Amino acid sequence: MSKLSKSDVKKAMIRSMCYQWQSFNYETMQSPGFTRFIVPSLQKIYAGNDELIAQKTEQYLSTFYNTENTMGQIIHGAALALEESEADGITDTAVALRTGLMGPFAGLGDSIFKVSSKVIFGSLAGYMALENSIVGLLLCVALCIVCNGFIRYWFFMNGYKQGVSFITTKQDMIKGLTAAVTIMGLVVVGCMIPSTVKITVPYVFAYGDATQSIQDILDAIFPYLLPALVTWLIYKGLGSKKMTTVRMVWLIIVICIVLTWIGIL
Amino acid sequence: MFTIPQIVLIILWFTFYNAFTGYTGLSLVAGGVVFNGLVTGLIMGDLATGFYLGGTYELMNIGLNPLGGSTVPNYNMGVVVGVAFGAVTNLETGMAVGIVVATLASTLDVLAKMVGSFFLHKAQNKVAEKDVNGAVKWINIGFWPRIILDAPLPLIILFAFGAPIVEAINNFIPAWLLDGFKNAGNMLPAIGFAILLRSMNLKGNFQYVLIGFVLFAYFGIGALGAALIGIALAMIAYYNNQKIADLQNSMGGVDDE
Secondary structure, eight states: OOOOOOHHHHHHHHHHHTTTTOOTTTTTTTTHHHHHHHHHHEEEHTTOHHHHHHHHHHHHHHBBBBOTTTTTTHHHHHHHHHHHHHOOTTTHHHHHHHHHHHHHHHHHHIIIIIIIIIHHHHHHHHHHHHHHHHHHHHHHHHHIIIIIIIIIHHHHHHHHHHHTHHTTTTTTHHHHHHHHHHHHHHHHHHHHHHHHHOOOOOOEEEEEEEEEEHHHHHHOOOOOOEEEHHHHHHHHHTTSOOOHHHHHHHHHHHHHHHOOOOOOT | OOOHHHHHHHHHHHHHHHHHHHHHOOOOSSOOHHHHHHHHHHTTTOOHHHHHHHHHHHHHHHTOOOOOGGGOOHHHHHHHHHHHHHHHSSSHHHHHHHHHHHHHHHHHHHHHHHHHHHHHHHHHHHTTTHHHHHHEEEHHHTHHHHHHHTTHHHHHHHIIHHHHHHHHHHOOOHHHHHOOOOHHHHHHHHHHHHHHHHHHHHTTHHHHHHHHHHHHHHOOHHHHHHHHHHHHHHHHHHHHHHHHHHHHHHSOOOOOO
C-alpha cells in the first residue's frame, strides 16, 4: 500500500529537520525549506506523474509558511502521511493543515523551546562563563541535542503515524507544560533583572562639607530600583509600533554615552 | 595586530558554525555566544577575554529571540569580533566594538532575507516549467547568500579595514566614551528581559516576576536557585489546576454559564 519504505521516511525526517534556512525570505518565509523536504517524497509517491508533482510543489512553495521548527515537525510528518494517501486534492488539505497549525504551534513551540529554555540555560551559560566555567555551555549543548534532535525525531514520527491528533490528544499535558515553563521562566527573569542589569549612579551631591550619594537615596527606597525602573521603561517603549529591538539598542547606547559624559552614570 | 592564520581560522570557524547550525537546524537555543567567544578566545590565545565577553553578551542575548522571522542584534557575530579585537587591544575596546558590530550585523540579516526572495522566484519559475529538481536546486543554493552575508563577508571587511581604525580609535578615544559603552553593556540585558516579559504572557503572572526579583534583591539567590523555586511554583500551579479540573469532573461538569 505504502510507496514509501521505512528508509524513505527516515530520509524525509532528516530533510525535515534541516529545513529552516534554505532560501528563507520575507514573502513565504519557510516555504522553500518545506518544499525541499517534501519534493523527493512526492517524486516517490507520484512517480511518473510529473504534471501532478509540479502542481503540488507549486502549492507548497507559494503558500506562506512559518512556524517554530521543533513543533513544526508534527506538521511535516502529518503532511507526509496525507500525501501518502494519494487522495484527490489532498495537497489542499495538507496546505490548509500547515497554514492552520503554524500559528498556534509557533506560539507553543516558541514559549517552550525558545523563550523559556533560552532564559534558563542562557543565564546558566552566561554566569558560568563569567566564572570561567564551561559547565553551563555543556548543558546548552545537551539541551540542543535533546530539543533539536530527539524531540524533533519523536514529533516527526508521531506526526507521520498518528497525524496531528497526536498532539491534540495531549492538549491538557501541553497546556500544563506551557504554564509551568512560563512560571519558571518568569521567576528567573525576575531574578535576573537585578542580578544582570547593572545600573548605579556614582554622582554625589556636595553642599560644602555635606555630601549625599544619589545611589544611597535610591537604595533606601528599595534595592535595585534602577534596574527595575529601566526594564519597565523599555517594556513600555517596546509597546510602541515604531520601536524595534535594534532601534532600542541604539537608543540605549546613545543615552548611556550621554549620561556617562555628563557624569550621572 | 592579528596574524593571518588567526584571521583565517576565525573566518573559517564562524562560517562553519553558521553553515552547520543553519543547515542542520542543530542551532544552540542558548550558549552559542559563549561557545563562539571561547573558540575565538582560543584562536587568539586569550581565553579570559573569550569567557568574559562570551558570558556578558550571552546575558544580553537572553531575551533576544528572532521569533516570527524578526531581526535582533547578532551577538554571535559581536562576540567573535569583540574577542578578536579585545585580545589585541583591551577588554573595554573589544566590548564596545562587539556591541556595535552585533547591532550593525542585524542589517545584514534583513538583507539576507530579502535576497531569499530572488531564489524563491527562481524556484517558482522552475516549477512552472515542470522542472521540480531544478527548483530544489535553486532552493538549496538560496541557503548560501545568508551564510556569506552573516559570516565571512563582514568578517573579511572588518579584519581588512577594521584593525587600523580600531587602533586609531584606541589611541584617541576618550575614557568617557568607552565608559559609556561599558554602561550601555550593563544596561542592554534589560531589553532582553523587557522583550521576554512582553512575550511571556505577563497578565496574571506578574507575581512570579516579583518573587524572582525579591529572591535576588533581598536574599541574593541567583538564577539557578530561582529556577528551582520556579519549578516548585510551577508544580504547585499545575497540581492546583488539576485538582480544580478533577473537582469539576466529579461534580458532573458544573453548569457552564
